[in-house]
Amino acid sequence: xxxxxxxxxxxxxxxxxxxxxxxxxxxxxGMLIGVLPGLGPAATIAVLLPLTxxxxxxxxxxxxxxxxxxxxxGGTITSVLLRLPGEASSVVTVFDGYAMARQxxxxxxxxxxxxxxxxGGTISIVALSFLAPVVASVALDFxxxxxxxLAMLGILLVATVSxxxxxxxxxAACVGLLLATVGRDGFTGxxxxxxxxxxxADGLDFVPIAMGLFGLGEILHTLEQRHRGVxxxxxxxxxxxxxxxxxxxxxxxxxxxxxxxxxxxxxxxxAVLASxxxxxxxxxxxxxxxxxxxxxxxxVAGPETANNAAATSSFIPLLxxxxxxxxxxxxxxxALLIQGVTPGPRLVAEDPELFWGVVNSMxxxxxxxxxxxxxxxxxxxxxxxxxGTLLAPITVxxxxxxxxxxxxxxxxxxxxxxxxxxxxxxxxxxxxPGPLVLAFVLGSLLESNLRRSLLLFDGDPTGFFTRPISGxxxxxxxxxxxLPVLTAARRRLRPSDDRSGRPDVKEHV
Amino acid sequence: xxxxxxxxxxxxxxxxxxxxxxxPVELASPAAPLPxxxxxxxxxxxxxxxxxxxxxxxxxxxxxxxxxGLGAGSAQEPDAxxxxxxxxxxxxxxxxLLVVGARRTHDAEAFTRHSTGxxxxxxxxVAFALLVGRIGFEIPGVLLCLVWMRVLGREGxxxxxxxxxxxxxxxxxxxxxxxxxPVPHLF
Numbered sequence: 001x002x003x004x005x006x007x008x009x010x011x012x013x014x015x016x017x018x019x020x021x022x023x024x025x026x027x028x029x030g031m032l033i034g035v036l037p038g039l040g041p042a043a044t045i046a047v048l049l050p051l052t053x054x055x056x057x058x059x060x061x062x063x064x065x066x067x068x069x070x071x072x073x074g075g076t077i078t079s080v081l082l083r084l085p086g087e088a089s090s091v092v093t094v095f096d097g098y099a100m101a102r103q104x105x106x107x108x109x110x111x112x113x114x115x116x117x118x119x120g121g122t123i124s125i126v127a128l129s130f131l132a133p134v135v136a137s138v139a140l141d142f143x144x145x146x147x148x149x150l151a152m153l154g155i156l157l158v159a160t161v162s163x164x165x166x167x168x169x170x171x172a173a174c175v176g177l178l179l180a181t182v183g184r185d186g187f188t189g190x191x192x193x194x195x196x197x198x199x200x201a202d203g204l205d206f207v208p209i210a211m212g213l214f215g216l217g218e219i220l221h222t223l224e225q226r227h228r229g230v231x232x233x234x235x236x237x238x239x240x241x242x243x244x245x246x247x248x249x250x251x252x253x254x255x256x257x258x259x260x261x262x263x264x265x266x267x268x269x270x271a272v273l274a275s276x277x278x279x280x281x282x283x284x285x286x287x288x289x290x291x292x293x294x295x296x297x298x299x300v301a302g303p304e305t306a307n308n309a310a311a312t313s314s315f316i317p318l319l320x321x322x323x324x325x326x327x328x329x330x331x332x333x334x335a336l337l338i339q340g341v342t343p344g345p346r347l348v349a350e351d352p353e354l355f356w357g358v359v360n361s362m363x364x365x366x367x368x369x370x371x372x373x374x375x376x377x378x379x380x381x382x383x384x385x386x387x388g389t390l391l392a393p394i395t396v397x398x399x400x401x402x403x404x405x406x407x408x409x410x411x412x413x414x415x416x417x418x419x420x421x422x423x424x425x426x427x428x429x430x431x432x433p434g435p436l437v438l439a440f441v442l443g444s445l446l447e448s449n450l451r452r453s454l455l456l457f458d459g460d461p462t463g464f465f466t467r468p469i470s471g472x473x474x475x476x477x478x479x480x481x482x483l484p485v486l487t488a489a490r491r492r493l494r495p496s497d498d499r500s501g502r503p504d505v506k507e508h509v
Numbered sequence: 510x511x512x513x514x515x516x517x518x519x520x521x522x523x524x525x526x527x528x529x530x531x532x533p534v535e536l537a538s539p540a541a542p543l544p545x546x547x548x549x550x551x552x553x554x555x556x557x558x559x560x561x562x563x564x565x566x567x568x569x570x571x572x573x574x575x576x577x578g579l580g581a582g583s584a585q586e587p588d589a590x591x592x593x594x595x596x597x598x599x600x601x602x603x604x605x606l607l608v609v610g611a612r613r614t615h616d617a618e619a620f621t622r623h624s625t626g627x628x629x630x631x632x633x634x635v636a637f638a639l640l641v642g643r644i645g646f647e648i649p650g651v652l653l654c655l656v657w658m659r660v661l662g663r664e665g666x667x668x669x670x671x672x673x674x675x676x677x678x679x680x681x682x683x684x685x686x687x688x689x690x691p692v693p694h695l696f
Contacts, residue, residue, distance in 0.1 A: 165614065165616055167603050167606050167607055167610070168607070168616070170599075170603055171565050171600060171603045171604070171607070174596050174599050174600045174603065175568070175600070177596050178572060178593060178596050178597075178600070181592060181593050181596070185589040187587075187589070188580075188588065188589045190579060190580070190589035192579055192589055192590075192593065193575065193593075216634070219630075220627050220630055220631065221627075223626055223627055223630050223661060224550070224621070224623045224624055224626065224627050225550070225623075387662070387664075388662075389657070389658055389661070389662025389663070389664050390658060390662070390664070390668075390672055392657055392661075392662070393653060393654040393657035393658060393662075393673075393676065394654075394676055396630075396633075396634065396653065396657065397650055397653065397654070397676060397677075397680060400634065400637055400638070400641075401646060401650075401680060401684060401692055404641070404692055404693075405684070405690045405692060408691055410638065410641060410642040410693075413637070413638040413641060414635075414638045417631065417634045417635055417638055420631070420634070421631055424627060427618075428553075428617060428618050428620070429553075429557075429558075429561040429617045430561075430614070430616035430617040430618075447592045450587075450592065451587045451591075451592070454584050454585070454587055455587075458585060459583065459584035459585030459586075460584070461584065
């Protein structure tokens with residue numbers, strides 16, 4: 001029973017009025033902003049980071065988690081109604097969700113997505129509650145070599161599974177690591193890349209980087225596309241799936257929960273990969289795969305369940321190892337650091353109220369998501385009718401004033417604009433900002449642990465391979481680096497092997 | 510925000526768009542391209558890729574030079590410049606790979622006449638950043654909203670003026686009035 005005590009205390013934390021309120025605020029704000037095409041969960045959380053500064057750490061993270069899964073569902077609404085995914089993990093929902101909307105079944109698609117999100121999220125939270133403390137206890141034995149290897153593998157996997165070219169993603173990750181070196185060196189005290197600026201002596205702050213790259217970068221890029229216009233969302237009839245639809249989706253929801261949970265755990269995985277894998281799985285299993293893309297309800301249920309399950313399970317590596325699995329988790333990692341909370345294996349033991357408060361708030365958040373999504377669909381449709389030309393300057397103002405409020409620094413306003421421009425240029429040139437932000441938050445952890453490890457091994461890098469965990473992680477790192485090179489070389493030697501040119505799902509999932 | 514994004518989302522997957530439904534096996538690959546809208550922005554040519562690649566190489570070389578100045582150290586005794594030096598070398602190598610592959614790359618967008626709007630948008634933000642510390646956020650805020658709504662958004666004058674004033678008044682009420690945030694303000 002003693003082991004249950006912190007879990008129950010966590011429910012007491014969630015039940016505090018301000019935490020209940022902020023959980024609700026987070027879910028609703030997340031859904032509303034997620035509805036607006038252009039800003040995904042990472043950008044939404046980044047833009048709203050300043051709102052959390054004055055809050056208690058647990059309250060702040062509960063709200064951000066609410067924004068996260070709220071935005072996840074919000075993205076679905078535009079996928080179904082407008083064929084425009086609000087964020088990346090809703091991309092595959094477009095294919096059957098929009099087809100259903102054209103058949104007058106938009107309400108059913110949104111209802112199934114809400115039910116699937118609830119089930120997937122809830123199953124994932126239960127698994128998280130049992131698994132996270134185990135992972136954390138194992139990770140307590142981690143030393144500098146293990147953290148070095150884990151951070152390297154995490155950054156590499158995020159870079160290699162992100163969109164765009166792999167080399168470009170690796171460049172973005174290296175630039176993120178470089179940006180993390182700006183400021184005073186923690187070992188020698190030497191100033192690095194500060195250009196004699198006092199404002200840079202303490203290093204770059206995470207908030208303007210994330211808000212600029214994700215928020216302003218996205219807005220500037222969208223500004224360029226605006227001339228293409230917006231279509232009006234269709235009218236909604238019934239916003240609740242019938243018994244037949246629920247029965248048809250049952251299996252897809254169950255499988256989506258498992259696929260999502262597992263893929264969410266992997267560095268570089270998360271909601272995007274999970275939704276794609278779940279869609280592929282459903283079409284493969286179906287006896288009538290030709291229905292997919294034409295309004296198959298399983299094509300909505302599977303991915304929508306999986307992306308919510310993955311969104312929840314991706315909290316495990318963050319909270320227990322201190323390693324964010326994707327760009328959105330990197331932003332939440334930054335938010336935790338701003339609150340003075342260092343995520344990692346000690347968090348469960350040293351701050352159980354925060355850990356279990358955040359985990360248990362997800363049960364409530366998922367219920368709120370289900371309850372709010374149905375009656376609020378009408379409001380979401382109305383939000384979609386608000387012109388982007390009016391919303392964009394408001395978001396710019398929120399960003400510029402918001403970033404100032406974090407440290408009362410005009411310098412940070414300049415910084416967020418600079419990173420906004422960088423984010424825009426990166427998108428134009430095909431570089432993803434996700435690996436940069438993730439590498440930036442892991443940069444100091446990686447460098448300090450690498451230097452400690454080298455001192456420990458007296459400069460001998462083979463020392464990493466003498467320890468089982470770091471050795472296995474580094475072998476995995478080498479496999480990820482070398483496998484594509486070897487595969488390409490083999491294909492070049494034997495072109496007949498490449499029959500279809502299509503990647504096999506098993507290679508990636 | 511607001512207007513639909515037909516591009517890549519923050520997590521790196523291109524938005525879906527009208528067109529034939531892709532094969533799910535292709536979809537399951539994170540690297541597989543998702544359908545791109547026919548009316549999407551034009552793809553940049555090899556020269557643009559080459560320029561981007563050369564910028565990466567230049568960044569790498571500059572980092573190597575600056576890191577050397579900080580002290581390259583060694584594996585036994587890492588110095589302040591050791592880690593940036595490693596990163597600088599990596600960036601340079603990756604930049605060279607980009608230069609080599611510049612002709613075969615097609616994942617960048619060309620700048621179009623609509624890109625000038627972005628320049629103006631950035632200009633308003635820079636002006637805001639320069640003015641806010643001197644005269645508060647109210648006047649720069651109204652001007653920023655006006656430019657974004659009237660010039661960039663092509664809203665009518667009346668809508669632009671009323672909405673700009675309303676937005677700044679709302680920000681004043683929230684940040685200065687309700688939250689007492691010490692944001693620089695004129696009134």
